[in-house]
Amino acid sequence: MIVYLGMPKCASTWLWEKVKQNxxxxxxxxxxxxxxxxxxxxxxxxxxxxxxxxxxxxxKDIDKKxxxxxxxxxDPVELATSYYLQTKxxxxxxxxxxxxxxxxxxxxxxxILERWHGLVGKDKILIYDYNKDxxxxxxxxxxxxxxxxxxxxxxxTLPLQDKxxxxxxxxxxxxxxxxxKILKKQLNKFNQLxxx
Numbered sequence: 001m002i003v004y005l006g007m008p009k010c011a012s013t014w015l016w017e018k019v020k021q022n023x024x025x026x027x028x029x030x031x032x033x034x035x036x037x038x039x040x041x042x043x044x045x046x047x048x049x050x051x052x053x054x055x056x057x058x059x060k061d062i063d064k065k066x067x068x069x070x071x072x073x074x075d076p077v078e079l080a081t082s083y084y085l086q087t088k089x090x091x092x093x094x095x096x097x098x099x100x101x102x103x104x105x106x107x108x109x110x111x112i113l114e115r116w117h118g119l120v121g122k123d124k125i126l127i128y129d130y131n132k133d134x135x136x137x138x139x140x141x142x143x144x145x146x147x148x149x150x151x152x153x154x155x156x157t158l159p160l161q162d163k164x165x166x167x168x169x170x171x172x173x174x175x176x177x178x179x180x181k182i183l184k185k186q187l188n189k190f191n192q193l194x195x196x
Contacts, residue, residue: 001040001043001044001045001046001062001065001066001067002044002045002046002066002067002068002069002070002149003034003045003046003051003062003066003068003069003070004016004046004047004048004049004051004069004070004072005051005052005069005070005071005112005116005125006049006050006051006052006053006071006072006112007049007052007071007072007073007074007079007106007109008049008050008079008083009074009079009082009083010049010072010073010074010079010130010134011072011130011134012029012047012049012072013029015047015070015142015145016029016047017155017158018142018154018155018158019142019145019146019149019151019154019155020045020155021153021154021155022151022152022153022154023044023045024044025042025044025045027041027042028041029047029048030046030047030048030049031046031048032048032050033046033048034046034048034051034054034058034062035048035050035051035053035054035055035058038054038055038057038058038061039058040062040065043065052071052112052116053105053106056115056119059116059119059120060119060120063119063120063124066120066124067124067149067150068124068125068126068148068149069116069120069124069125069126070125070126070128070145071112071113071116071125071126071127071128072127072128072129072130072134073109073127073128073129073130073190074129074130074131075130075131076107076109076183076186076187077098077173077174077175077180077183078131079107080094080097080098080101080107080173080175081094081170081171081172081173082170083097083101084097084098084173085170085171094173094174094175095175095176095179098175098179099179102179102182102183107183107186108182108186109186109187109189109190110185110186110187110188110189110190110192110193111186111189112190113125113127113189113190113193113194114189114193117193126145126148126149127194128141128145142154
């Protein structure tokens with residue numbers, strides 16, 4: 001079984017469309033059952049973008065069936081901007097939105113990776129940075145991940161350059177200094193864990 005841990009807004013749909021032909025599974029890309037009900041919908045693949053937050057007992061229970069986990073992060077402010085534009089409440093400020101995302105741990109990449117290293121170990125987790133490893137290197141990335149997942153091939157009919165990698169007229173939003181300190185600390189922790 002292959003489990004996408006997260007994050008959202010990191011090209012998971014593009015990746016799924018490229019590789020799904022390798023799996024004998026025609027269910028939903030994101031069933032969300034691992035997080036919501038503590039069980040897997042199937043024992044082949046799960047690309048739910050909230051799997052990073054699944055209960056520890058669920059993670060330990062499925063680990064024996066999982067060959068690889070995929071964790072993709074992205075510049076946290078860029079990720080939050082994309083999410084904010086899609087899901088913000090009326091009158092909600094970007095700072096308030098960012099605060100909620102930090103409080104819910106969604107942008108705490110260092111804490112997330114540390115937790116998953118403790119749950120399933122380092123060897124099973126494939127770690128990528130959307131901005132460094134994927135955004136302008138789609139072909140290198142797709143070849144690398146297919147090799148590491150031991151997949152035969154990827155869908156050659158889908159263009160590598162896709163609208164998911166192009167950003168037009170998206171505002172550049174900023175959060176307050178206190179939140180930026182937290183995000184930088186989390187990124188530093190993430191990078192140290194990734195390297196060590």
